[in-house]
Amino acid sequence: MKKRKLGDSGLEISPLVFGGNVFGWTADPAISFKLLDEFVAAGFNAIDTADVYSRWVPGHTGGESETIIGDWLKRSGNRNNVIIATKVGMDMGEGNKGLSKSYILGSVEGSLRRLQTDYIDLYQSHTDDPETPQEETLEAYAELIAQGKVRAIGASNFKADRLASALEISKRTGLPAYQTLQPNYSLLERAEYESNLAPLCVKEGLAVMNYFPLAGGFLTGKYHSESDVAGKARARTVTKYLNERGFKILEALDQVAKKFNASPAMVSLAWVMSRPSITAPIVSSTNLEQLNELMSSVELSLDKDSVDILNRASA
DSSP states (O other): OOOEEOTTSSOEEOSOEEEGGGBTTTBOHHHHHHHHHHHHHTTOOEEEOOTTTTTTSTTOOSOHHHHHHHHHHHHHTOGGGOEEEEEEOSOOSTTOOSOOHHHHHHHHHHHHHHHTOSOEEEEEEOSOOTTSOHHHHHHHHHHHHHTTSEEEEEEESOOHHHHHHHHHHHHHHOOOOOOEEEOBOSSSSOHHIIIIIHHHHHHHTOEEOOBOTTGGGGGGTOOSSHHHHTTOTTHHHHHTTOSHHHHHHHHHHHHHHHHHTOOHHHHHHHHHHHSTTOSOOEEOOSSHHHHHHHHGGGGOOOOHHHHHHHHHHHO
16 A cells, blocks of 8 residues: 655645544543554554544543553554644643643643553644744644654644744754644535645645545535434534535435446545645545445545536535
8 A cells, every 4th residue: 555745744634544543432442442453454554543532522631532542552552553643722621722832742742641641642732722923833743753752743723824923934944844734625515725825735745644635524425415414423524414405416426436346435535636736635434344445435536527526516
């Protein structure tokens, strides 16, 4: 499987990233271990998580996903075979959030402990923190890289102007530069990324690992009405796409899926992977059948006509 570069970091990943937001939420430790085993056995090597996963679940405090990944790393002995990406900055409760130097230096120790590792391959600013000077944030990362606790850094949920500003500071000061970006990008969410972020990432050589490539599950084609999403874990994400544009995209996906004898999910991912600026979409799964379907999308190459059909429907 051809690997893809994470900017100038020297790190390389497979064309799909496993999103660890489900670990400890909709996937218990036993199934999480099976999913990770299957993913790595199939030749994939990148796992993405965050300190805040899965704080939104009643009774959870955050760190549940990192803990499961850490237990799996210890049990499997796979640490040297995988790229572990995690994030810092989202609200952990009691005012614990942001990208100040002191907060990052404290938070990384919790992530390292939960992941049961000496180093994090890719440490990401989970969301922009306008209250903290970007130099201060990058200084914290410089310290962690010097200590060998972090190999490379990335940004998530940044607007183009703030990302450009951070990259300019790195060039001017010699501080570490963001090598990756995590934006929300899919057939349903195109405008923000394509108009502002994609040109910047291409120009600056950033790797892009987009989240929600299946729009929270909507692009699997399972949801056609509010009754279909009632009581589902991702109901809030999916409901907003139940409109004329959403259904038009599903029709186009069905048309292309029939042509390739594939599923709408596979076609959605193949479309994302065909975009010149995308390095690897982040996918989540809670069962092995679903995971194998998503992994098989890397073998699906869409022709120009099919890409045009999807582009028109989602324009």
